[in-house]
Amino acid sequence: MCLQMAPTDDFLDYLGNPTPFHAVAATKDRLLAAKFSELDPKESWGKLSPGGYFVTHCETTIVAFIVPSKKATHFRLVGAHTDSPNLRLKPKPSYSKEGYAQFGVEVYGGALLNSWLDRDLGLAGRVLLAGKDGGKGEGTSRLFKIDRPIARVPQLAIHLDRDVNERGVILNKQEHLAPVLGRAVPKDFSERSLIAKELKVKEKDILAIDAMFYSLEKPTIGGAAGEFIFSARLDNLAMCHAGLVALLAAAAEKKSDSTAIPFLALFDHEEVGSESAAGAASAFLPRTLERIVLALGGDKETEHKMFARSHIVSADMAHAVHPNYPERHEARHRPHLNQGPVIKVNAQQRYATTGATRALIERYAEAAKIPIQLYAHRTDLPCGSTIGPITSAKLGIPTVDVGNPMLSMHSAREMCGVEDGPKMTELLRRFLVG
Numbered sequence: 001m002c003l004q005m006a007p008t009d010d011f012l013d014y015l016g017n018p019t020p021f022h023a024v025a026a027t028k029d030r031l032l033a034a035k036f037s038e039l040d041p042k043e044s045w046g047k048l049s050p051g052g053y054f055v056t057h058c059e060t061t062i063v064a065f066i067v068p069s070k071k072a073t074h075f076r077l078v079g080a081h082t083d084s085p086n087l088r089l090k091p092k093p094s095y096s097k098e099g100y101a102q103f104g105v106e107v108y109g110g111a112l113l114n115s116w117l118d119r120d121l122g123l124a125g126r127v128l129l130a131g132k133d134g135g136k137g138e139g140t141s142r143l144f145k146i147d148r149p150i151a152r153v154p155q156l157a158i159h160l161d162r163d164v165n166e167r168g169v170i171l172n173k174q175e176h177l178a179p180v181l182g183r184a185v186p187k188d189f190s191e192r193s194l195i196a197k198e199l200k201v202k203e204k205d206i207l208a209i210d211a212m213f214y215s216l217e218k219p220t221i222g223g224a225a226g227e228f229i230f231s232a233r234l235d236n237l238a239m240c241h242a243g244l245v246a247l248l249a250a251a252a253e254k255k256s257d258s259t260a261i262p263f264l265a266l267f268d269h270e271e272v273g274s275e276s277a278a279g280a281a282s283a284f285l286p287r288t289l290e291r292i293v294l295a296l297g298g299d300k301e302t303e304h305k306m307f308a309r310s311h312i313v314s315a316d317m318a319h320a321v322h323p324n325y326p327e328r329h330e331a332r333h334r335p336h337l338n339q340g341p342v343i344k345v346n347a348q349q350r351y352a353t354t355g356a357t358r359a360l361i362e363r364y365a366e367a368a369k370i371p372i373q374l375y376a377h378r379t380d381l382p383c384g385s386t387i388g389p390i391t392s393a394k395l396g397i398p399t400v401d402v403g404n405p406m407l408s409m410h411s412a413r414e415m416c417g418v419e420d421g422p423k424m425t426e427l428l429r430r431f432l433v434g
């Protein structure tokens with residue numbers, strides 16, 4: 001496979017998925033188009049024959065894998081996350097204040113709060129509707145996306161905040177982030193009436209709403225020479241997309257001598273610690289791997305042997321050196337945009353990379369002539385973490401943490417390089433079939 005250096009429209013399109021629900025649905029569409037079969041976790045999987053499969057979980061997490069034509073001996077897992085920091089509707093969001101209609105929001109994850117000010121905001125998510133299930137259970141799920149500037153979080157004018165440029169923007173999460181939706185709105189206006197109208201359903205049929213605001217600015221190629229990508233959710237839809245395209249390439253390749261099970265896991269809730277049914281810390285991943293082993297005719301001992309031969313690549317975006325703040329970065333570990341994937345190392349195990357797993361991935365990079373950069377956090381600053389250490393600990397499988405370099409991580413509008421995505425995709429493809 002030759003390295004394609006330009007980002008595809010498919011990549012920009014994928015970045016446009018405003019919520020984990022939409023990202024999982026878009027992933028599912030691409031897998032179905034590539035003839036992957038959906039497995040129902042509520043039913044027996046019988047015996048799995050060679051080919052591609054996927055399972056969705058809680059609508060915001062998805063795993064996909066390929067059963068090789070030879071007897072499988074191990075897994076090659078790539079993990080990433082579908083969620084990004086944003087503003088999410090509270091259960092009773094609607095209220096009015098000073099004559100304005102507003103929605104109360106909760107900050108999800110470690111958002112850069114100031115980046116949400118003065119942006120044109122749409123609203124997207126999932127509703128559960130009564131009806132088809134006869135009034136039992138959780139209702140029927142429907143995704144929605146109000147792709148119009150229905151709201152805005154207006155910043156306080158400088159005349160009322162004279163020292164803001166010296167002191168910095170200080171935002172109280174409860175008081176200062178509620179988007180404004182309108183003024184002369186009808187008395188019965190609420191999040192329910194808004195979404196019911198949008199979906200053309202009766203308000204009383206809406207059982208529950210999971211909704212979040214998103215910036216309407218579309219993902220785009222930027223920079224004077226077109227060398228950047230400007231978009232929301234690069235952390236971490238960029239790595240979800242790289243993993244997905246790598247898996248689809250592995251499936252198309254049909255490498256007949258491989259005994260690996262290439263496996264992609266895209267989890268929700270990384271930005272809030274992964275401790276949920278859909279998160280990387282849940283029993284879903286080990287349970288799914290066990291079911292695969294059993295459906296291939298193996299037993300518990302087979303599973304243990306396969307785990308002992310397996311490896312994980314945890315793919316999550318990495319910090320590139322910021323030209324305006326070079327002092328915030330470790331002097332000799334400064335990744336640059338468009339100079340290749342980054343391996344992240346941390347002795348406190350905030351990243352799961354070991355010398356051995358680093359060597360493994362560097363060998364694939366070398367064979368593909370892909371440059372590798374190394375990241376270590378300044379040792380006097382607390383380091384962030386990712387799903388790598390969590391899945392590594394749950395499964396006891398050696399893991400390497402990688403990611404492409406980016407700036408403005410956790411902003412409502414981030415940036416990365418155009419050339420790094422295809423390099424990461426190729427690196428992951430080589431790892432998956434290994």
Ligand SMILES: [Zn+2]
Nearest residue numbers: 235236316317
């Ligand atoms: Zn991330």
